[in-house]
Amino acid sequence: MSPAFNENSKQKAGAGAFALRIVTAREMQRTEQLAFTAGLDSYTAMERAGRAVADAILARWRRRPVLVLCGPGNNGGDGYIIAATLRAAGWPVSVTALAAPSSTDARRAATGWGSTALEPDDITWPEAGGLIVDALFGIGLTRRLDGVGANLVQRANQCGAPIVSVDIPSGVHADTGAMLGTAIAATLTVTFAWCKPGHVLLPGRTATGELVIADIGLPAAPLPDDLSPVWRNTPALWRHALPVPRVQDHKYSRGHLVAIGGGVMTGAVRLAVRAARRAGAGLATILAPAAAVSVYAQDQAGAIVRPRPETADVVAYLKDSRVSAVLIGSGLESGGETSDLLRHVLAARHATVVDGGGLDAWRDLDHHLIAERAGPVVLTPHEGEFARLCGNLGADLGPGLGKLQRAQAAARLFGAVIVLKGPDTVIAAPDGRAIVNGEAPAYLATAGSGDVLAGLIAGLLTQGMDAFAASAAAVWLHAEAARRFGPGLLAEDLPDLLPKVIAELSAAS
Numbered sequence: 001m002s003p004a005f006n007e008n009s010k011q012k013a014g015a016g017a018f019a020l021r022i023v024t025a026r027e028m029q030r031t032e033q034l035a036f037t038a039g040l041d042s043y044t045a046m047e048r049a050g051r052a053v054a055d056a057i058l059a060r061w062r063r064r065p066v067l068v069l070c071g072p073g074n075n076g077g078d079g080y081i082i083a084a085t086l087r088a089a090g091w092p093v094s095v096t097a098l099a100a101p102s103s104t105d106a107r108r109a110a111t112g113w114g115s116t117a118l119e120p121d122d123i124t125w126p127e128a129g130g131l132i133v134d135a136l137f138g139i140g141l142t143r144r145l146d147g148v149g150a151n152l153v154q155r156a157n158q159c160g161a162p163i164v165s166v167d168i169p170s171g172v173h174a175d176t177g178a179m180l181g182t183a184i185a186a187t188l189t190v191t192f193a194w195c196k197p198g199h200v201l202l203p204g205r206t207a208t209g210e211l212v213i214a215d216i217g218l219p220a221a222p223l224p225d226d227l228s229p230v231w232r233n234t235p236a237l238w239r240h241a242l243p244v245p246r247v248q249d250h251k252y253s254r255g256h257l258v259a260i261g262g263g264v265m266t267g268a269v270r271l272a273v274r275a276a277r278r279a280g281a282g283l284a285t286i287l288a289p290a291a292a293v294s295v296y297a298q299d300q301a302g303a304i305v306r307p308r309p310e311t312a313d314v315v316a317y318l319k320d321s322r323v324s325a326v327l328i329g330s331g332l333e334s335g336g337e338t339s340d341l342l343r344h345v346l347a348a349r350h351a352t353v354v355d356g357g358g359l360d361a362w363r364d365l366d367h368h369l370i371a372e373r374a375g376p377v378v379l380t381p382h383e384g385e386f387a388r389l390c391g392n393l394g395a396d397l398g399p400g401l402g403k404l405q406r407a408q409a410a411a412r413l414f415g416a417v418i419v420l421k422g423p424d425t426v427i428a429a430p431d432g433r434a435i436v437n438g439e440a441p442a443y444l445a446t447a448g449s450g451d452v453l454a455g456l457i458a459g460l461l462t463q464g465m466d467a468f469a470a471s472a473a474a475v476w477l478h479a480e481a482a483r484r485f486g487p488g489l490l491a492e493d494l495p496d497l498l499p500k501v502i503a504e505l506s507a508a509s
């Protein structure tokens with residue numbers, strides 16, 4: 001387990017590994033309350049928040065007309081502090097209040113600003129050379145924006161001036177990244193202590209623009225809601241656990257991956273196995289239908305290819321104690337044979353990655369059988385596969401459930417690591433921990449790149465890496481390889497880009 005997964009470290013909020021934490025609105029509110037009870041003055045926290053936003057503005061823009069949009073809550077309170085701070089720095093500032101401040105701190109901040117707030121109808125909207133500060137709603141937004149609030153958001157987005165959002169763009173749901181009706185499209189967002197799910201999950205991530213995390217004096221570690229912390233995916237979480245061959249290693253001790261090959265869509269397992277071998281698997285065996293053996297064999301001279309005329313051949317092969325992980329589903333049709341194979345693979349109790357056609361087969365399994373198996377399982381659905389896999393899961397847990405919460409719920413339900421893929425891939429562990437990968441380039445949206453990812457996870461698993469860490473590492477390495485290649489990326493390019501990315505990480509640790 002990485003030291004970065006350790007909640008008891010003495011780091012300050014906003015610094016080092018804790019800057020990697022993602023904290024829900026409820027966790028943030030609980031952490032703030034605890035800090036206030038322990039003696040932090042809530043108005044001091046608000047002043048620090050407002051000053052941090054003003055500092056970020058002063059560091060990026062020269063003096064210009066600013067319009068501050070203030071909401072009724074503490075987000076609006078921050079807005080009044082920002083207005084007063086920029087005015088003190090000599091900037092021309094005007095303020096509009098959506099409604100009168102409703103909290104003691106926000107009222108005090110409004111009194112500190114001291115000047116009248118314009119009615120929304122009386123606003124002169126700044127042009128491109130001006131600036132808007134969005135302090136309408138923060139993590140307290142619970143309902144859809146409508147009426148004057150929605151109108152202010154739309155006018156702000158249309159006026160052409162850059163927008164700086166306080167804490168989170170108004171209209172973005174802090175926990176899910178969903179837009180509640182409409183939302184500010186910010187150039188810069190300054191948030192406090194920790195990043196929120198809405199900053200990294202789409203569409204909130206796009207609305208956030210540049211993200212700055214400011215220290216406002218909260219304690220080092222947030223109070224997790226249910227002991228299931230969430231992180232942003234960075235190598236600090238898992239770099240130390242990347243497998244490195246030891247002097248005494250041989251190919252089997254480095255890890256032997258068995259991949260179940262299909263008869264028609266052979267490309268999937270070929271890509272996956274190449275990625276697994278590039279990630280350091282000592283040996284990879286493809287169990288293929290007899291008619292496809294030559295296709296697999298000609299593709300990679302270093303992979304072992306064995307015919308599997310019957311399911312019984314797979315069962316017998318998996319009994320070999322030198323098998324360390326299995327990949328099933330890539331390039332397999334969903335249905336009869338795949339379901340049968342999956343049952344046998346899980347019964348063999350190796351670490352297993354289930355992708356593609358295997359995911360539909362997983363849905364039909366008896367969950368008791370899964371709970372009793374010994375090996376860790378990683379499921380790698382994209383959103384379409386997730387919807388089929390989980391059926392009513394989302395509905396059962398209520399409408400508006402975010403991608404993070406859906407992945408966490410599925411991981412708990414299935415007792416498996418879930419890699420819910422996409423531009424904002426979520427990796428969730430059965431114990432509720434989760435990691436969000438917010439930095440993948442869209443060049444990955446190309447056929448076969450998911451097969452490479454499944455193989456990469458399997459390649460790390462086969463070398464004994466923990467399933468949650470292996471999945472997070474694979475998602476990051478996959479995205480980094482794609483980022484380096486850039487335009488024109490094919491899935492075929494990805495496996496051979498991995499060694500350099502891994503080598504640089506290992507050298508840096």
Ligand SMILES: NC(=O)C1=CN([C@@H]2O[C@H](COP(=O)(O)OP(=O)(O)OC[C@H]3O[C@@H](n4cnc5c(N)ncnc54)[C@H](O)[C@@H]3O)[C@@H](O)[C@H]2O)[C@@H](O)CC1
Nearest residue numbers: 042045046049073074075137138139140141142143144167
């Ligand atoms: N003292 C603290 O707790 C601190 C809070 N801070 C700021 O406070 C914010 C959270 O403050 P609040 O909890 O007051 O919440 P917000 O200011 O985000 O919004 C809550 C207010 O908006 C209203 N509201 C919610 N949804 C609405 C909708 N759709 N239409 C109209 N009104 C709606 C609520 O009734 C409430 O009055 C953070 O995002 C951060 O900016 C910072 O100042 C740091 C310190």
Ligand SMILES: Nc1ncnc2c1ncn2[C@@H]1O[C@H](COP(=O)(O)OP(=O)(O)O)[C@@H](O)[C@H]1O
Nearest residue numbers: 421422423440441442444445447448449450451
């Ligand atoms: N717009 C995007 N931005 C970043 N990554 C993406 C995007 N679209 C897809 N990906 C990534 O590309 C891969 C596609 O996997 P998948 O949908 O299974 O495709 P395939 O089945 O063709 O391999 C996943 O790792 C996914 O996270």
Ligand SMILES: [K+]
Nearest residue numbers: 137166168170
């Ligand atoms: K805001």
